[in-house]
Every structure is written in structure tokens, then in C-alpha cells.
Amino acid sequence: MTITYADVEDAATRLRGHAHRTPVLTSTRVDDEVGARLFFKCENFQRMGAFKFRGAFNALSLFDDEQRRAGVVAYSSGNHAQAVALSARILGIPATIVMPHDAPAAKMSATRGYGATVVEYDRYTQDREAIGRSMAAEHGLTLVPPYDHADVIAGQGTAAKELIDEVGELDALFVCLGGGGLLSGSLLSVRALSPSTRVYGVEPAAGDDGLRSLRSGRIVHIDTPVTIADGAQTQHLGALTFEIIRREVDDIVTATDDELVAAMRVFAGTLKIVVEPTGCLGLAAVRRMAAELTGQRVGVIVSGGNVDLTRFASLVAPER
Numbered sequence: 001m002t003i004t005y006a007d008v009e010d011a012a013t014r015l016r017g018h019a020h021r022t023p024v025l026t027s028t029r030v031d032d033e034v035g036a037r038l039f040f041k042c043e044n045f046q047r048m049g050a051f052k053f054r055g056a057f058n059a060l061s062l063f064d065d066e067q068r069r070a071g072v073v074a075y076s077s078g079n080h081a082q083a084v085a086l087s088a089r090i091l092g093i094p095a096t097i098v099m100p101h102d103a104p105a106a107k108m109s110a111t112r113g114y115g116a117t118v119v120e121y122d123r124y125t126q127d128r129e130a131i132g133r134s135m136a137a138e139h140g141l142t143l144v145p146p147y148d149h150a151d152v153i154a155g156q157g158t159a160a161k162e163l164i165d166e167v168g169e170l171d172a173l174f175v176c177l178g179g180g181g182l183l184s185g186s187l188l189s190v191r192a193l194s195p196s197t198r199v200y201g202v203e204p205a206a207g208d209d210g211l212r213s214l215r216s217g218r219i220v221h222i223d224t225p226v227t228i229a230d231g232a233q234t235q236h237l238g239a240l241t242f243e244i245i246r247r248e249v250d251d252i253v254t255a256t257d258d259e260l261v262a263a264m265r266v267f268a269g270t271l272k273i274v275v276e277p278t279g280c281l282g283l284a285a286v287r288r289m290a291a292e293l294t295g296q297r298v299g300v301i302v303s304g305g306n307v308d309l310t311r312f313a314s315l316v317a318p319e320r
């Protein structure tokens with residue numbers, strides 16, 4: 001299956017009037033610190049608090065009448081759950097979300113608050129993909145996976161499209177990397193709109209399967225990485241996302257948890273915004289690679305802002 005920039009343009013049309021066109025923030029102080037001109041595409045201000053609304057809404061918009069009637073199923077403990085739940089509510093589609101029984105209470109109640117039915121499972125003894133698949137088969141539900149799906153990838157690509165439409169061509173773009181939906185969609189937009197931009201995927205240092213996959217030319221599977229970047233605790237890239245990433249990406253780099261915390265403090269202290277740990281991957285990499293970026297125009301996709309306040313406060317608090 002080939003996914004192209006035309007699919008991103010179609011997704012942008014479907015999202016109009018439903019997704020927010022998120023702001024692009026700049027900061028002279030951060031620019032001076034890094035020595036480059038930075039443009040932050042702030043998806044922490046997207047509906048439900050992360051870019052994932054884009055892909056989920058695009059995918060659900062494309063359901064036919066029968067799929068709409070039967071409903072959607074998704075498995076996720078994080079932002080994809082809320083994205084599918086909210087999109088389904090807007091479109092009048094019944095939604096079932098498979099979540100671990102020990103998922104944060106705030107996330108479960110947010111998902112239920114959007115009207116979805118939450119099915120709990122035990123993450124240590126049960127396989128969520130198998131549960132999702134069997135529910136799909138039994139009740140005729142359509143499964144929407146978090147990243148390895150053409151309509152999800154096309155939707156995620158609309159954030160980078162909006163960024164370049166607004167600020168013009170960039171020398172480099174940094175994109176958070178989990179399963180690769182955001183990165184592969186961004187690559188489709190960048191290669192069409194600003195082809196000479198160097199695009200970097202940024203993943204947690206504890207889970208560098210993307211980097212290892214790029215180097216080895218095949219999808220590397222890892223154990224769930226231990227990192228504060230809970231939105232990027234994926235174990236492997238997808239077949240569709242990897243095909244685009246291996247062809248188009250310039251490189252994949254990593255950020256440590258300490259670097260994520262430092263970036264989170266910059267967002268809170270200087271830009272005055274709440275960014276979840278995973279959303280800090282791009283800025284963390286930019287700060288580490290500052291010497292290579294001097295004088296350049298650099299885009300950073302800030303992927304989300306869903307972190308509960310107690311956790312946020314303990315992460316940004318001055319070191320003891």
C-alpha cells in the first residue's frame with residue numbers, strides 16, 4: 001500500500017472544523033540558548049491534548065455506514081484511547097477501548113467521559129491485541145490501531161503540513177518517535193512542501209528500536225522500555241511506518257530521561273506551557289545537537305501535554 005502526500009491533504013480537508021489548527025510558538029530566549037531559530041508546533045493544545053486526534057478522526061471519518069453502526073475498537077492506555085473516544089463521539093460511532101486495569105484513573109475516566117465503553121484487561125497475563133481482535137471479530141467492530149494504519153498516518157501528517165504552511169521552509173524538523181505514525185506522516189508532508197529539510201525522529205534512549213531498525217534495515221522488536229516518555233514505550237515500528245521512515249528519514253536520534261526533564265523545564269519555565277515527557281523528545285534532541293544547528297531554521301513538533309499535575313510538578317521541581 002502506498003500512502004502519499006495527497007492522502008495528507010485529504011485528511012486536512014476532513015479535519016477542518018474538527019481539529020484545532022494549533023499555534024506555532026517561538027521564544028527569543030530559547031533561540032539564543034540553542035543558537036538557532038526554533039518553531040514549536042504545539043500539539044499539546046490539540047483537542048484531547050495530543051496530535052493523536054488527527055489520525056483517529058481521519059480514520060473514523062472514513063468508516064462506511066455499516067462500520068459506523070457496528071462501532072470502533074482500539075487498545076491503548078494513553079492518548080490514542082482518548083483520541084478514538086472523542087472522534088467516535090463527534091461522529092456518532094460507538095467506541096470500545098481496551099485498557100489495562102491499572103491504567104491511570106485520570107486516563108480511564110477521561111476515556112469514559114468521552115462516552116466510550118472501557119474494557120479492562122490484565123497487562124501482565126493478557127494480550128491486548130488478541131482481545132481487540134477477538135472483540136472486532138465477535139461484534140463486527142473495526143479495529144483502529146495507534147500508528148500502523150494508512151488513514152492514521154495521513155492524519156498525523158497534517159501537523160507538519162500546517163507548520164510548514166505557516167512558517168515556510170525549514171532546515172531541520174524534529175519529530176517524537178514511538179511507533180512512527182507521527183514521523184511517517186510528517187515525512188510525507190515535508191518531502192512535498194520543504195524537500196531539503198533534514199528530518200530527525202527522536203526516541204527515548206532506553207528504547208532505541210527505531211534507530212536499530214533503521215541501521216539494520218529490518219524492524220527490531222524490544223521489551224517495553226523503561227522511560228518517563230510513556231507515549232513512546234512502543235516495542236517496534238509498524239510495517240507501514242517503517243517503510244516510509246526507512247526511505248525518507250535523515251536520521252533517528254535519542255534522548256535520555258534527564259534530557260527530557262530538562263526540556264520539560266524549558267517548556268514550563270520559558271515558553272510557559274505544560275508538555276508531557278514524550279512531547280519533550282524533539283526539544284531534548286535539538287538542545288543536544290545545538291552545535292550542528294547554528295543559525296538554522298528548525299521545527300519541533302511538540303506532540304502532547306497530557307501529564308497529571310502531581311507527576312508534572314515532581315518532574316519539573318528543582319533537583320533535590
Ligand SMILES: *Cc1c(COP(=O)(O)O)cnc(C)c1O
Nearest residue numbers: 079178179180181182231303304
Ligand atoms: C503516541 C505519541 C507519540 C508517538 O507517536 P507515534 O505515532 O507512535 O510515533 C509521541 N508523543 C505523544 C504525546 C503521543 O501520544
